[in-house]
Amino acid sequence: MSTRSVAELRRSLRALGLRVSVEAWDALAVAIPEVDERGLEDVEIRKQAVALARSHGFSHLAVELPDRGREPSDRATLPGD
Amino acid sequence: MPPHDDLLEPTLRDKEAHLAQWLREHRSVLVGFSGGVDSAYLACLAVDVLGSDKVLAVTGKSASYPEAQWQTARDVARRFGVPVLEIDTRELKDPRYAANPANRCYFCKSELWSRLAPVASERGLACVIDGTNADDLADYRPGARAASEWNVQSPLAALGFTKNDIRALSRARGIPTWQQPSAPCLSSRIPYGIAVTPARLRRIEAAEAALRSLGITGDLRVRFHGELARIELPPNEISRWLEPVAANRLRDAVASAGFTRIAVDARGFRSGSLNVLAGVRQDDVAGPNDSMAGRSEASAA
Numbered sequence: 001m002s003t004r005s006v007a008e009l010r011r012s013l014r015a016l017g018l019r020v021s022v023e024a025w026d027a028l029a030v031a032i033p034e035v036d037e038r039g040l041e042d043v044e045i046r047k048q049a050v051a052l053a054r055s056h057g058f059s060h061l062a063v064e065l066p067d068r069g070r071e072p073s074d075r076a077t078l079p080g081d
Numbered sequence: 082m083p084p085h086d087d088l089l090e091p092t093l094r095d096k097e098a099h100l101a102q103w104l105r106e107h108r109s110v111l112v113g114f115s116g117g118v119d120s121a122y123l124a125c126l127a128v129d130v131l132g133s134d135k136v137l138a139v140t141g142k143s144a145s146y147p148e149a150q151w152q153t154a155r156d157v158a159r160r161f162g163v164p165v166l167e168i169d170t171r172e173l174k175d176p177r178y179a180a181n182p183a184n185r186c187y188f189c190k191s192e193l194w195s196r197l198a199p200v201a202s203e204r205g206l207a208c209v210i211d212g213t214n215a216d217d218l219a220d221y222r223p224g225a226r227a228a229s230e231w232n233v234q235s236p237l238a239a240l241g242f243t244k245n246d247i248r249a250l251s252r253a254r255g256i257p258t259w260q261q262p263s264a265p266c267l268s269s270r271i272p273y274g275i276a277v278t279p280a281r282l283r284r285i286e287a288a289e290a291a292l293r294s295l296g297i298t299g300d301l302r303v304r305f306h307g308e309l310a311r312i313e314l315p316p317n318e319i320s321r322w323l324e325p326v327a328a329n330r331l332r333d334a335v336a337s338a339g340f341t342r343i344a345v346d347a348r349g350f351r352s353g354s355l356n357v358l359a360g361v362r363q364d365d366v367a368g369p370n371d372s373m374a375g376r377s378e379a380s381a382a
Contacts, residue, residue: 059358
């Protein structure tokens, strides 16, 4: 398994044409699309994105569905936690 | 004979005949009965072969299974004349389980079988059996050790029944679970090392119910990553749920269960996904495939 690199994965995804930022949660990479970015709806693009994530050491790639109505700092705490 | 025997391939009929013979040789059984595809088939066949006075299906209830599953278990039992006993299990009160180590399932199954084995003895039932199937043997399953310690037998696995075999045989017998998605315990949605709590289990259950209410069928999971919910959809559903309007509906549904960040897994449902994330199982190399139906679940049980 290659060393995980968020920066490298982000660069690779951008080279694929995806305007995303990336967060790492251990072996899970979360791609956060910029406004209006829709490339990951395409199955072939997703396949390539998953392959890139694997090549950068991530076993999983997820696409965040951002809440465009709220900023991250506005996010509520978790009930029951 | 199953009511729609003509639908079955001869090899499946032979397998079922071997299973019936196995049951007759054991004379009477206690079935660990979750109401899932495998144990429902096993319990129904046992009653058909041995008679209801030689079979007891026991359901171990706890917060780690969705409420809807208990109802399914009751419905199947009522329809097929399966005698059922429900007992409450206490695995969530075991700190070794709640800490969610990689062998969490061992503690759950130890609790379950330690409660069921005495019931079998008290009622004079010859053996305790479960619905583990041949596909399950391929995954990381620490719960199997507990079954072995309590001498629980797994005839479906021993006789080579795959999940697809069991679905086909269930369908032929009219058992409604034949097309039911696999339903491992809700704790399987929480990565190892993150504590299992009733509140988290309820949040996962609510999120998955909200996704079902959108009309999503087939295998799906909401994996718990703290504030982030990672949704594993049936692979052929991913593209449409990433379209902006649908994505907002998906997001709102899962947010209603208390998650603040919601993400869709790019590959969709993968059996044992968190075992791969934890590095206790090798990943397969298949990528996302919008034409592939969800695989059967081989949970970490």
